[in-house]
Amino acid sequence: MSSPILQAVGVSKTFGALKAVNEVSFSVNRGEIFGIAGPNGSGKSTLFNLMTGIPFGPSSGQVHFEGTQIDHWPAHRIARSGLCRTFQKDAEFPELSALETVQISAAYNGRLSRKGAASEADKALDLVEMDAARRTMKSHGLSVYEKKQLMIASALVSKPSVLMLDEPASGLTKPEISNLDALLINVNKSGITVLLIEHVLSLLLSVSQRLMVLNQGAVLAEGAPAEVVKDASVIEAYLGGRG
Amino acid sequence: MTPTVKNVALPLICLALLLVVPAVVSDSYTRHLFIIAFIYAIIASNWNLSLGHCGVFNFGHLTFFGVGVYTAAIAAKTLGVSPWISILSGGVTAALAAFIIAAPVARLKGIYVVLVTFAFSQLAMQLVLSQSQITGGAEGMVRIPYLKLGDYSFIRDYKLGYYYAGLALLSVSTLFLIAVTRSPFGKSLTAVRDAEDYAASRGISVSRQRILVLILSAIFTGFAGGFYAIYLRVASPEVFGFGTLSLALSMVLIGGTGTTFGPIVAALALTFATESLAGIRGFEEARFIVIAVAMILVLRVAPGGVLGILDRLLPSARQ
Ligand SMILES: Nc1ncnc2c1ncn2[C@@H]1O[C@H](COP(=O)(O)OP(=O)(O)OP(=O)(O)O)[C@@H](O)[C@H]1O
Ligand SMILES: [Mg+2]
Numbered sequence: 001m002s003s004p005i006l007q008a009v010g011v012s013k014t015f016g017a018l019k020a021v022n023e024v025s026f027s028v029n030r031g032e033i034f035g036i037a038g039p040n041g042s043g044k045s046t047l048f049n050l051m052t053g054i055p056f057g058p059s060s061g062q063v064h065f066e067g068t069q070i071d072h073w074p075a076h077r078i079a080r081s082g083l084c085r086t087f088q089k090d091a092e093f094p095e096l097s098a099l100e101t102v103q104i105s106a107a108y109n110g111r112l113s114r115k116g117a118a119s120e121a122d123k124a125l126d127l128v129e130m131d132a133a134r135r136t137m138k139s140h141g142l143s144v145y146e147k148k149q150l151m152i153a154s155a156l157v158s159k160p161s162v163l164m165l166d167e168p169a170s171g172l173t174k175p176e177i178s179n180l181d182a183l184l185i186n187v188n189k190s191g192i193t194v195l196l197i198e199h200v201l202s203l204l205l206s207v208s209q210r211l212m213v214l215n216q217g218a219v220l221a222e223g224a225p226a227e228v229v230k231d232a233s234v235i236e237a238y239l240g241g242r243g
Numbered sequence: 244m245t246p247t248v249k250n251v252a253l254p255l256i257c258l259a260l261l262l263v264v265p266a267v268v269s270d271s272y273t274r275h276l277f278i279i280a281f282i283y284a285i286i287a288s289n290w291n292l293s294l295g296h297c298g299v300f301n302f303g304h305l306t307f308f309g310v311g312v313y314t315a316a317i318a319a320k321t322l323g324v325s326p327w328i329s330i331l332s333g334g335v336t337a338a339l340a341a342f343i344i345a346a347p348v349a350r351l352k353g354i355y356v357v358l359v360t361f362a363f364s365q366l367a368m369q370l371v372l373s374q375s376q377i378t379g380g381a382e383g384m385v386r387i388p389y390l391k392l393g394d395y396s397f398i399r400d401y402k403l404g405y406y407y408a409g410l411a412l413l414s415v416s417t418l419f420l421i422a423v424t425r426s427p428f429g430k431s432l433t434a435v436r437d438a439e440d441y442a443a444s445r446g447i448s449v450s451r452q453r454i455l456v457l458i459l460s461a462i463f464t465g466f467a468g469g470f471y472a473i474y475l476r477v478a479s480p481e482v483f484g485f486g487t488l489s490l491a492l493s494m495v496l497i498g499g500t501g502t503t504f505g506p507i508v509a510a511l512a513l514t515f516a517t518e519s520l521a522g523i524r525g526f527e528e529a530r531f532i533v534i535a536v537a538m539i540l541v542l543r544v545a546p547g548g549v550l551g552i553l554d555r556l557l558p559s560a561r562q
Binding site: 158 | 426427438445448
């Protein structure tokens with residue numbers, strides 16, 4: 001068994017009196033799809049933020065990526081080292097086109113020359129199957145689905161070793177979700193480790209090899225998806241959290 | 244309008260017109276207004292690089308101009324350096340000043356950037372006032388050496404030489420701004436302005452881009468300051484004052500933040516507008532109120548600036 005590609009050791013994040021993430025530890029193996037579930041406000045996005053340095057690292061605890069401790073690194077350095085993420089809320093550069101967005105990611109995250117960035121940008125947008133006619137208009141005019149495609153393409157263009165996706169399926173239609181499903185499987189097959197936060201449980205269960213459930217900032221359960229969803233405390237948290 | 248018409252054809256037509264202006268306009272006062280307008284256009288369009296393109300609320304931009312003014316004045320008059328080199332050295336020291344202010348500003352946000360940069364400009368003014376041995380204090384410096392090219396002195400021919408030198412400086416500055424804003428670096432500035440976290444998560448260092456954009460915005464502003472001192476042959480602490488600042492700011496805002504040509508057009512228009520208002524009896528002092536009202540109107544009607552209005556009047560030829 002090789003060492004984990006990504007590891008959190010007792011990470012916490014406090015906002016005033018609130019412990020949004022409380023002593024969370026987990027590790028992700030190279031090449032797997034690792035799912036993260038949990039009720040609203042359970043700390044999933046905050047966990048992604050502290051691991052990627054947005055806006056800072058954890059209040060306490062450590063993050064190790066490819067064997068290096070990265071929790072004190074600034075966000076751009078973490079991204080450049082190959083730990084790349086998307087955001088739950090629509091993140092976009094409204095004045096830039098899809099092509100420009102992916103190009104600057106290739107230039108900065110991927111350290112590519114102008115020419116290299118241009119050709120890689122096309123490939124990344126092809127990979128997420130973004131409509132070619134929509135790639136040169138300003139991003140603020142794109143649809144929700146196109147914005148999600150763009151966010152993933154701008155992460156993939158720099159060939160990260162880990163891709164972290166925060167609720168990529170939210171706001172999408174059924175057929176769009178099944179496209180996304182196929183894309184994730186493809187991306188993972190190409191050798192990229194995937195962390196996936198998702199409320200759409202069907203997607204999470206169909207693609208994840210392991211699943212972690214958070215509740216009130218702490219790990220509630222972790223293991224094979226089929227086992228985890230049967231866990232009594234998980235059922236309780238979901239019904240309690242939602243009801 | 245198609246992008247080619249707007250970004251290439253129109254600017255080239257404007258440049259062609261400006262090139263023939265001296266053939267039509269021979270009085271030195273009107274030419275003087277053009278030269279001052281060129282200088283303001285450089286200040287405003289370079290300010291727009293940091294303020295408009297990158298969203299850095301730098302209210303000390305005129306400091307870079309003032310540093311250019313005093314560098315050129317001291318170099319040419321006190322140190323006896325050639326006026327041409329003195330102008331260029333104004334850009335170097337302005338970039339250095341930008342580097343000094345950029346480090347604290349890069350990590351600050353919103354109103355704090357405004358406060359720190361404005362305080363920096365006041366500090367620069369106090370420095371100039373207090374070091375009167377070198378700067379002439381409140382009196383300023385006069386009789387700064389003028390430009391010469393071989394045996395040709397630029398004060399001859401009703402400012403013809405200064406007109407073309409100013410226009411050349413504005414043209415090079417504009418080419419520089421186009422190159423910067425079109426590059427991946429330029430796009431990254433817009434990314435930092437509109438979505439900081441997203442930009443950082445795509446490998447862009449937000450604070451580094453802020454530092455770089457301040458330095459880049461200072462270079463031609465410093466050259467313009469140097470040219471201003473050599474052209475007018477005086478350096479006075481007024482350049483750090485609120486009047487210059489608010490006039491340049493109104494050019495950026497009326498011209499349209501985030502466009503390269505908007506502030507240039509606004510600088511030319513406002514320079515002539517304020518001058519003609521000054522000529523009307525009763526408007527000598529009121530002209531700044533008129534500019535303020537114009538600024539508020541433009542911001543209400545067309546937050547994108549005058550070029551934004553042009554875009555709407557002449558709809559894009561694209562479908
Ligand atoms: N910047 C912040 N400042 C203060 N509180 C915050 C901040 N970010 C998150 N929180 C709080 O931390 C808790 C966890 O939020 P987080 O967004 O991580 O939850 P989540 O599991 O991603 O929820 P959702 O499923 O709704 O996306 C919430 O109570 C939230 O209000
Ligand atoms: Mg969330």
